[in-house]
Amino acid sequence: MVKFYTIPIKFRNKYVRMLTEKDKIQLSKRGISEHEVNQQVDYFKQGFPWMHLDRAASIGNGIIHLSNEDVDRYVKRFEDAKKTLSILKMVPASGAATRMFKSLFEHLAELKPNKESSVFFDRLSEFAFAPELKKLLPEWSTEQEILENLLLNKGLDYGSLPKGLLSFHYYEDGVRTPLEEHLVEAVEYASDGKDAYLHFTVSPEHRSRFDALVNQVLPKLEKKYQVKFHISFSEQKPSTDTVAVDKDNNLFREADGSMLFRPAGHGALLENLNDLDADLIFIKNIDNVVPDKLKDSTIVYKKALGGLLVEILDKIKAYARVLKGEISAATLEEMQEFSGKYLGIQPGKAWVEHSQEEKIALFKKIFNRPTRICGVVKNTGEPGGGPFWCKDQEGNSTLQLVESAQVDMSNELQKAIFTDSTHFNPVDLVCATKDVEGKSFDLLQYRDMSTGFITEKTKDGKKLKAQELPGLWNGAMANWNTIFVEVPLDTFNPVKTVNDLLRPAHQN
Structure with missing residues (x-):
């Protein structure tokens, strides 16, 4: 697998000396190994390396622009394919609206x-x-x-409360929460016309409220849309929490002497995604919803992204079959061109020095890993990450979604690449998490653990450092095949502040 850090991190490979027997019991109950704690403390001490931005992805250079004809074709491709595919929509919905x-x-x-x-x-x-x-x-x-x-x-x-439970949009027959809007949306692209499958990640303290809301609204929605909804929930696993440390990088202790664990950000949800079983999985943030009158653009492009992914997966399967036989140099060049255009990996200068066997081995890896299409929108100044070509230690370039916190802004060249990017990540993904034989990948094997984050917090008036796992659509998917597609700006309508609900996109 390709690695994306710019400097090597050397772990000491010894367990944290300050662990007590009570600590080990605490870890065991959470399902966390001593090695994981040791690794986290090492990251606190050494920090996470910066991403090495090569260039911003742009239209024709890492970002695909779909013509109207392309959209129509891929929508039809999706409509034809979904009859034989299992499709699921995943919505991270655990964050509070504070x-x-x-x-x-x-x-x-x-x-x-x-x-x-x-x-x-x-x-x-x-x-x-x-x-x-x-x-x-x-x-x-x-x-x-x-x-x-x-x-x-x-x-x-x-x-x-979490955003998913708030009243966002007014209708003549009542109001709708984001959860309800996601259900209505799913009828069009996460359904075969009879059944719609959705999965929400929620926090334990609000699980009962989500259950109650679903029980309340489902009869009306199923009657209106003539679709049976299959809704599942999961919670962030305690085993994904990370330890906190003090300013000297010693484990932060609670008043009773126990270790303080904190939720590790949306990257922890990779475990939840790993448990899901579907041919195509759409991922979208809970607050990016609009009333019915404005849903058409979102639905059309969701289908188009799905159709493009189906077409790419068919090509991957075909190449995987070819790799089982004799391979010509011309075929390898064709695979290289396809991988650069559609799978987000461009081999470095050393590629020409590789033997045919080495090239074949590389393509076998490329065609045997998860694949995702990420919709991106034109950059309008929203805070957050975007699509970039990034260099690894071997000089290969790979497409990644990168956050500002991952970039060394003191490096003027890296800062310029980041700030000059033309597109933004709205969290609009469709993922394929099964291999060519239909077996689910272990997604944990395709993340880059060196792409986490360190933040500063306080607890009981004391300063501490917390650690987030590689972001779900950032480092957690670093070693996936990645395709960026430009989607219309009107498909991106997040609610970051309460007054965002006053925007035309949320007024009904």
Whole structure:
């Protein structure tokens, strides 16, 4: 497998000396090995290496632009293929909406308005949750009372609920949450016309609320769309949590002496994805949904991405069969061209020095790993990562989704490559996680553990360092075949702050 770090990391291969017998029991209960803790502490001490950006991916150079004719063809390809494929939609939905209401919490804490909270109150009646909120108050009362009833558990408790449970969009027959919008969307592309399969990752404390919402809305939606929904939930596994350390990189201890573990970011969900069984898996963020009148563009491009992936998988299967027999130099060149254009890997200068046997061995690996298509949108200044060609130690270039935290911004060349990128990652993926024989890959074998993150936090007034696993669509998929496709900007409508719900894309 290709590795993407720019400097070698040497682990000491000895266990953390400060582990006690109680620590080992704590690790055993979580399903975490002592070696994993040792590795995490080593990363705290040595840091994660920077990604080596070669160039930003662009149209015709790592990003595929689909013409209207292409879209129509791939949509038809998908419609024909889905009759014989199992399709699933996965939606990470565990994150709380706390940051969405940051400005309102500040208003409540300081008892004075800010720019965002002023807009919120000026247009309060335009939010889909306004009728629910009004029921809790005899009449529109003070701003403090309104915020308390919206954000705190004395009222709607929106400040601690996950986004998937909030009222996002208003309809004449009621309101819809993001969870419901994802169900409606799935009817069109994660369904064979009779059954639709969805999987949501949720936090344990909110699992019962998700179950209750599903039980409440399913009868109405199944009757309206004549589709049977099959909905499953999973939670982030305790074995994916990471240890925290103090400023001296010693294990951070709770008051009772136990080790502090923290959730390791969305990269921990690779374990959840690894447990899913489907031919095609669509992945999309919980807050990127729109009302029905605006869904067409999203649905068309989801199908187009699915159809393109089906076509690429057919080609991979054909090449895998060819590799079992005699291979000509011309065929190897054809495979190299296909891999560069459609699988996101361009061999380095040393390629010409490889023997035919070495080239064949490389292509056998390439055609025997997970494959993903990532929709990307034109960069409009949104914070986050984007598509890049990255260099590995052997000089090969591979397509990766890279976050700003992975780039050495003190290096002017690397900074320029990152800031000059033309496209952005909206988390719009369709994945194939089975080999040519239909057997599921072990996805944990295709991540690059050196692409994690270190963040600073506080606990009980004490500073600590926390560690996130390689991001689900970043380092967790580093050694996948990767295809970037430009999708329309109107398919990307995230809700990062409460006032985003006032945008035309969320008004119904």
